[in-house]
Amino acid sequence: MKHIFVFVLSAVIIVGGLCSENLREQLQNDFSVFKTDTAEKGVFDAFDTFTDNTEKTVISNLSYHDWAMNAYSTFNRLIGTRVVVKDDITVVRADNGYLGSMRGKAENNTLESYAENVSKLYADAKDNGAEFLYVMAPMKGYDFSYPPNVTDYTISNCYRFSEMIKSRNIPFLSLIETAADEEITAEEMFFVTDHHWKPRWGLWASERISNRLDVKYDKAILDIDNYNIETYEDWFLGSQGKKVGINFTPYGADDFEVITPKFETSLTEKQPYKNSVREGDFTETVLYMNNMEVKDHYSLNPYVTYSGGDFREQIIINHKNPDGKKIVIIRDSYACALVPFLSLVMGETYVVDIRENSGYVGDKLKMSEYIQKIKPDYVIVFYSGLSDSKDLFEFE
Amino acid sequence: MLFSSTIFIYFFLPIVIMAYYLLFYRSLFLKNLFLFAASIFFYGWGEPKFVLVMMLSIIVNWFFGLMVDRAKRKGSKIGIRLAIIATCIFDLGLLFVFKYLNFAESIICSIFGTSPVISKIVLPIGISFFTFQAMSYVLDVARGKGEVQKNILNVGLYIAFFPQLIAGPIVRYETVAYEIKNRRENTEDFFGGFSRFIIGLGKKVILSNNFALLADKAFELAPTDELSTAMAWLGAIAYTFQIFFDFSGYSDMAIGLGKMFGFHFLENFDYPYISHSITEFWRRWHISLGSWFRDYVYFPLGGSRVKKPRLVLNLFAVWALTGIWHGANWTFLVWGLMYFVLLCFEKLSGFNNWKIPNLLKWLYTMLFVILGWVIFRADSISDAMGYIGIMFGITGAGLADGIFTGYFTQSFVLLAIGAICSTPATKQLTRIKSGFVGDVIYAVALTALFALCISGLVSNSYNPFIYFNF
Structure with missing residues (x-):
């Protein structure tokens, strides 16, 4: 029976x-x-x-x-x-x-070749009259303790690479060091279940970058008190959580904040390769709110509510700052949380992703040609610590 | 196709069960034809190119079976012998080409200093199993242990039947000869078989796959300077559990599935890790392989009813072949010969009669079983020796380290479950007093195990298949 x-x-x-x-x-x-x-x-x-x-x-x-x-x-x-x-x-x-997520130790030769490529990019930017800045976004776990049977080289790779960048006199901003100086913990900055940082730190980073570049802007624009913050509780199961399941961590899914300006905005967001143009305010252009319509832990990625995701080229025109500066951002996915806020202090923001990815529409761009074409005031490379993808540093 | 896959569990098995019992039940011929076709589909799903190899094996061995039968009816001993020789040449030749040719070539090249010319030959999964089964058919017909099958379909079904096709047990023809043409399915076998399948699935998905992670980590660290003695032992013990639960789990699934269709395969594992001697271990481990070599190699060579020098030679033949059957690498041969040495020692010294505590006998047995698995798992003899050197503190990263501490604390519960499930203790649990409450508890527990297995597969957890050498 x-x-x-x-x-x-x-x-x-x-x-x-x-x-x-x-x-x-x-x-x-x-x-x-x-x-x-x-x-x-x-x-x-x-x-x-x-x-x-x-x-x-x-x-x-x-x-x-x-x-x-x-x-x-x-x-x-x-x-x-x-x-x-x-x-x-x-x-x-x-x-x-x-x-x-554990990362292996990067070889010195590899890091040196990356640093050399950044140096060449710096030279191209200078030749075209642009101010250059390499920004190292914080990596998750910079102050975490992991069990003794795993070794994560993420932060040590970052520190070694930082020294190589500095030794080449490349203008450099390490947000890892900035966070440490300001006593911001990784727990505050990062999601529990995702490798990305929380969107509010994109706003924080925008302010640090703008100040470092000496951009003239209304400080109120990057003051978080001038933003509405709507919290969606238990909403976001991040990339790491999706791999191991929601109960692998005692916290379950992360809360997710949608941060929108209280002040008026007017933007155009374009993706030339996709023939896509969006016009309107902050929420209608640089946010993709369709990712927040439904809670679905395993199928949706709320993080890409900010900027929409990873694209070959994305252009944001700020109609409230027509005389504002022009910036080219060579980025990885950490810039999703940065770009919406940084675009508010710029006139034109050109966001480029040079990774080899069959999901991208459009061919990889050669940065020297791109910089020559756009003639930006600023060129920044915004990478999360040190990425594994070697194609991130193949700027040509 | 693997049993531990969603395609098998959600599609193949339900469709085969429904078609077998709803469409073809009234005709034995149609049932056998359908099972044969399903088995070909099962094998072809994972190995479409090698279906032809298996079909060739079926056709040729069916023909040899007819040859043997004809010779027997004519009373021609020479005819029988020739048919058996032809069977062995064909089947072992097939196995040699696919499994050992590249290895043999590498040996020749290393002796003569030449470069290999033969391209890498891909090994069809399960060839070691179905080749031995095919030989068993002809040999059992010759020995009078089973009726010749004039219908090639029945031979095909015996050789290719999906429950035991890719990972055993090696079903002897005499075991199923009667049931191919005369089986009677019943509800007790059907439902009991399904429960057995779930138990096997649990061993594979929950236990074996998790032990695999631990074992793989230890063996990955071995060639570096990062493996401590304690971690080496932990990895070796993890592999000991991994291979047992994987193999016995597959056997449970095979036996359970066979029962669902009215076939009764013999048990393949009998709690080998409680053995008090190597002799006892091999009566409990991979019983179908051990008995195959015993009946088709050891006994024909004279078995143990010979003088001691001949006994040693017979054991050498069996254990060298047992080792090399497992794979084309020196490690498997050394592993087999290790057991040859130990079995000679036990047989010639009367070890079983020694008056020493059972605990010591068990420790002796498990020590060599674990060391044997290290040799079995290693990629080369030097890797195996290196690993064993670390286990005994000759080399390595010290006695214990953070890697060991971390993995031990994280796998302590799993190790405890593995240890309990390796003993007959779990058998006692299934003997809960029958009655409605007992039945409900059993049903809930086993269904929960099934649900956990499904969730393990869905989470796409580590799911290695370790029979690619076979």
């Missing part, structure tokens, strides 16, 4: 998992891809891809996918797991319950 109960209950679990609207659609999509791939790659290679894809599709689209992730994260916590190894990342729970 007991075995019959087991079978019946398990059958309910199996059938229940398949009751998903997306699942059938995604499987049909996988089959279409298989047919296309067969013509391009041959049936055996296409079939290999198809079998891999269908497994991932089923896993991602089971009706109780989120519940299953959360259940396993609870199990992991119960048995004392603090390190979860995935194909693409190792997520660790720090002593304070925050999640971190």
